[in-house]
Amino acid sequence: MKPALLVLEDGRTFRGESFGAEGETFGEAVFSTGMSGYQETLTDPSYHRQVVVMTAPHVGNTGMNDEDPESRKIWVAGYVVRDPARVPSNWRSVRSLDDELKEQGVVGISGIDTRALTRHLREVGSMRVGISTVETDPEALLAKVRAEAEMTGANLSDAVTTTEAYVVPAIGEKKLTVAAVDLGIKANTPRMMAERGIEVHVLPATATLEDVQAVQPDGLFFSNGPGDPAATTGQVELLKAALGEGIPYFGICFGNQLFGRALGFGTYKLKYGHRGINQPVLDRTTGKVEVTAHNHGFAVDAPLEGSTTTPFGEATVSHINLNDDCVEGLELVDGNGLKAFSVQYHPEAAAGPHDAAYLFDRFVQLMNDRKA
Numbered sequence: 001m002k003p004a005l006l007v008l009e010d011g012r013t014f015r016g017e018s019f020g021a022e023g024e025t026f027g028e029a030v031f032s033t034g035m036s037g038y039q040e041t042l043t044d045p046s047y048h049r050q051v052v053v054m055t056a057p058h059v060g061n062t063g064m065n066d067e068d069p070e071s072r073k074i075w076v077a078g079y080v081v082r083d084p085a086r087v088p089s090n091w092r093s094v095r096s097l098d099d100e101l102k103e104q105g106v107v108g109i110s111g112i113d114t115r116a117l118t119r120h121l122r123e124v125g126s127m128r129v130g131i132s133t134v135e136t137d138p139e140a141l142l143a144k145v146r147a148e149a150e151m152t153g154a155n156l157s158d159a160v161t162t163t164e165a166y167v168v169p170a171i172g173e174k175k176l177t178v179a180a181v182d183l184g185i186k187a188n189t190p191r192m193m194a195e196r197g198i199e200v201h202v203l204p205a206t207a208t209l210e211d212v213q214a215v216q217p218d219g220l221f222f223s224n225g226p227g228d229p230a231a232t233t234g235q236v237e238l239l240k241a242a243l244g245e246g247i248p249y250f251g252i253c254f255g256n257q258l259f260g261r262a263l264g265f266g267t268y269k270l271k272y273g274h275r276g277i278n279q280p281v282l283d284r285t286t287g288k289v290e291v292t293a294h295n296h297g298f299a300v301d302a303p304l305e306g307s308t309t310t311p312f313g314e315a316t317v318s319h320i321n322l323n324d325d326c327v328e329g330l331e332l333v334d335g336n337g338l339k340a341f342s343v344q345y346h347p348e349a350a351a352g353p354h355d356a357a358y359l360f361d362r363f364v365q366l367m368n369d370r371k372a
Ligand SMILES: NC(=O)CC[C@H](N)C(=O)O
Pocket: 046, 223, 224, 225, 226, 227, 228, 229, 252, 253, 254, 255, 295, 296, 297, 298, 299
């Protein structure tokens, strides 16, 4: 087994074994508590420039298949697993996780105490990290880690977006048209819209109001995506312009943060974020609690009680996280009722849970109401 070294920006060091590709990689160290869905995690563009630490000790059991990727490639900058499966076993598996990481050049480390690492990140907060199979001196790797850019202030949409617009056709009868701005979109999002009779026009991150209007949409959608929402100004301006035009809006995760900024709220970095598939969220509009998938390091700073008057209508916090009272959703209402809304978590979560899938129906309802 080839040795590998992991060094955090505060100097904490772990020694383990090479997993996946050999070489050196850097990013923001974050932990995910999901016990399944690692293929969806790896291929989620929101993880661009992040090194993901899996808290589940045994990862890779079901191998890798050709059906579940959320995008064209693995985006995580590095992967940390305590005990990789030696033999994958699943009827859809076509290769092992280790082979896929090697094939795509993704550097990982295994055999380290991921529990100690996770507790450290939880106590001290997410921070930069380096993994290397070529550097054996922690001080030398630490100097490189500290020279890397931080996640705060990072504008990463251009690195992950599609360069060409494309259409995902409605399944069955076409009932609605949506312009979806790709800030790191996952394949399951247009799929869940298509299942509801929506023709989805996926547009590059650089789309203008004219580009949006050109598809004559019934609604506008902003996807999940990597980076710091405070470093993203162009799409916030687009959203303000679209809200000014009265185009119904739905946003997921990064799309929730940019919606918050368009409404005049701030965003801030959470100490260690929410990444996993069992986060309890309260939908205050119905009083129902849902178990949900999360992947965010930033959050919207909006008052939990009362409503806020914005140039586009009255904004309220519609969803909150029951673990830490973090803002998990926003709603905008004008004289004609609901106008726009967004959530911080993932109704499109492909590995599940599926409690939040109703949000796509809420989007359909919103577009139909505004059409009428
Ligand atoms: N999944 C996402 O859209 C993540 C949004 C943002 N990059 C965050 O970390 O909070």
